[in-house]
Amino acid sequence: MNFKKLLNIVIISLLFCFYSFFAQATELQCEKFSRSIIESVSDEDIYPYMEKRNDIGIIYDYEWDTESRLISIKRNEKNYPIIRFSLFNKNILPGQAVKAFNGIDLSNKKDDEIKELHKNSKKTQIQLVNESKEITIIPGVYLFNNFKLFNFDLLSINEIDTKKGFFETSFNSMITYERPDLLVHAKKINLTEECFIDTEDRPIMFLPIGDITFNEYKYDIDLRETAFPYADYINGVVNTIRYDDGIGQFRNEFNFINFPFDKQELKIQIKVSDASTTNIDAFAGFSDYPMINLISPNINSFIGLEKYIKKNYLKEWKVVETNIYSKFEIYDEFSEYAQKFLEEPKDTLNIVVKLERNAGFYLYKIIIPVFLILLVAWSVLWIPTPQIESRLTTSIVSLLALIAYNFVFHDDIPKLEYLTNLDKYILLSYLFCAIPTFMTIFLSRTVGFKPKRATLINKRMRIWGGLIYLAQVFLIFST
Numbered sequence: 001m002n003f004k005k006l007l008n009i010v011i012i013s014l015l016f017c018f019y020s021f022f023a024q025a026t027e028l029q030c031e032k033f034s035r036s037i038i039e040s041v042s043d044e045d046i047y048p049y050m051e052k053r054n055d056i057g058i059i060y061d062y063e064w065d066t067e068s069r070l071i072s073i074k075r076n077e078k079n080y081p082i083i084r085f086s087l088f089n090k091n092i093l094p095g096q097a098v099k100a101f102n103g104i105d106l107s108n109k110k111d112d113e114i115k116e117l118h119k120n121s122k123k124t125q126i127q128l129v130n131e132s133k134e135i136t137i138i139p140g141v142y143l144f145n146n147f148k149l150f151n152f153d154l155l156s157i158n159e160i161d162t163k164k165g166f167f168e169t170s171f172n173s174m175i176t177y178e179r180p181d182l183l184v185h186a187k188k189i190n191l192t193e194e195c196f197i198d199t200e201d202r203p204i205m206f207l208p209i210g211d212i213t214f215n216e217y218k219y220d221i222d223l224r225e226t227a228f229p230y231a232d233y234i235n236g237v238v239n240t241i242r243y244d245d246g247i248g249q250f251r252n253e254f255n256f257i258n259f260p261f262d263k264q265e266l267k268i269q270i271k272v273s274d275a276s277t278t279n280i281d282a283f284a285g286f287s288d289y290p291m292i293n294l295i296s297p298n299i300n301s302f303i304g305l306e307k308y309i310k311k312n313y314l315k316e317w318k319v320v321e322t323n324i325y326s327k328f329e330i331y332d333e334f335s336e337y338a339q340k341f342l343e344e345p346k347d348t349l350n351i352v353v354k355l356e357r358n359a360g361f362y363l364y365k366i367i368i369p370v371f372l373i374l375l376v377a378w379s380v381l382w383i384p385t386p387q388i389e390s391r392l393t394t395s396i397v398s399l400l401a402l403i404a405y406n407f408v409f410h411d412d413i414p415k416l417e418y419l420t421n422l423d424k425y426i427l428l429s430y431l432f433c434a435i436p437t438f439m440t441i442f443l444s445r446t447v448g449f450k451p452k453r454a455t456l457i458n459k460r461m462r463i464w465g466g467l468i469y470l471a472q473v474f475l476i477f478s479t
Helices: 002-040 111-117 180-189 199-204 299-310 360-382 388-408 421-443 451-478
Strands: 051-055 058-060 062-065 070-073 083-086 098-101 124-128 135-137 140-161 166-178 216-218 224-234 237-251 263-271 291-297 317-335 340-357
Touching: 002 180, 062 291, 062 317, 070 111, 070 299, 083 317, 140 263, 140 299, 140 317, 140 340, 166 263, 180 224, 180 237, 237 263, 291 299, 291 317, 291 340, 299 317, 299 340, 360 388, 360 421, 360 451, 388 421, 421 451
Parallel strands: 140 291, 216 237
Antiparallel strands: 051 140, 058 083, 062 070, 098 124, 124 135, 140 166, 166 237, 224 237, 263 340, 317 340
């Protein structure tokens, strides 16, 4: 027994020593990596870019193929590639499809072949779909950046407050950014580990990945964490890495027209800090070249959203679809460098979760009870027309019951400046609940001397009025 205890102590000691040695070696390696970078920094350093390109500056859009589980060039119904951004020709708008490239039909070309064609640095003729004239684009040199949303794991949607216009999520994400300029330092020390860049070193280094922003309206440091930057060297590539995780709260625009049978989109937006433009004034002196700054999703980001669909814990909502797409938005900002306002396009990455409301609560606790109260009021039209007092008592009690029940579910209905479908249904029910009372009062003046006419009017009203009500309800909830 003593021997076993001694053996366990020896093994634990060796493991501890090995771990300590490994940690020290890693720390030393990262320290050398940081020192190598810092020593090379000078006042003449330029803003880091992934690559310098010389072509026509057209970037194609992308889409996630759920069957092949690959990200491919987005195409229209005729298989022509769709444009995401055009740098040198502003008349080519995002969303347009390219039919031919120097006379070559692109619908028959694979993604890799299209990308290879666009590496051509000569004058190019582009023909867009539904356009007869060709567009001439003269290529130019520009700088290219592409931040990657390497993964996005949507762990849960904790709360959706449609009245206040926000939602809260728990998520983990990682954004990567390739840094060819740091490759020489990684090779110099034979970097093999992931290294944290110390806070003290950040001010003297260009770290564009730190300028990526989420559209959070509230950042709670106790619930949300942004850990950046890290650097790693794998397969001859240095990437800076930023981790974002925790609970995030995001503003969202909700549309309640079809409430309670409505569908909503929850959107998390990630934005790059720099524009994609040929306007040198927009660069704040960082570059003498036009540039394209993109943020694009990796395969893992789409997979992370697909996993969430299968693990949705929301009771009131059903997740029907998830998607990630990019969109260039024009931002009007004042440039200190240019001393003027600049309207430049910036790429945004939009993570979208499409939801459909589980309307059972509103169906069983509002719509059906209101309909039953209306049936009671409408049944007055089956009481003989001479029985004025009985008809008035029943119809007025039903109307008051509907008014009282409205206060019961008042807090469950969004308070908006426009009418939702449920609002229209309730107002319609009020109207048709009041009609029997008005009919009884009206018929009371004719039932004494024209009883047959009063009975005929009453009969037609209960049939045609009921049909009109049902038709209106169908129109309300079917649009």
